[in-house]
Amino acid sequence: MALIITDECINCDVCEPECPNGAISQGDEIYEIDPDLCTECVGHYDEPQCVEVCPVDCIPKDPDREETKEELLEKYNRISST
Known part of the structure; x- marks a missing residue:
């Protein structure tokens, strides 16, 4: 499964730099x-x-x-090879 960020997010900015795949970004509100x-x-x-x-x-x-x-490992391999 992919993960999601719920509307309980307080925009503390700690998650984004921790993501090794660059999957996290600032949205409109969270x-x-x-x-x-x-x-x-x-x-x-x-x-x-x-x-x-x-x-x-x-x-x-x-x-x-x-x-x-x-499936997550296949996705990782696909992302890593680009």
Whole structure:
């Protein structure tokens, strides 16, 4: 699954620099995660770094974007090769 940032986001700016894939950016009101770039840090870390640093716990898995570890690793390999 890709991750999403909920409207509980306080725009604290700590998640964006932690994302190794550059999937997090400032949206109109809160930070957003590009699901095409989010691998939940598979290929980089054991745990999603944005989730680790988020002070308000507003980054759950996106139930509309279910992906297996294998699919996330394939996405990581695709992103890394470009």
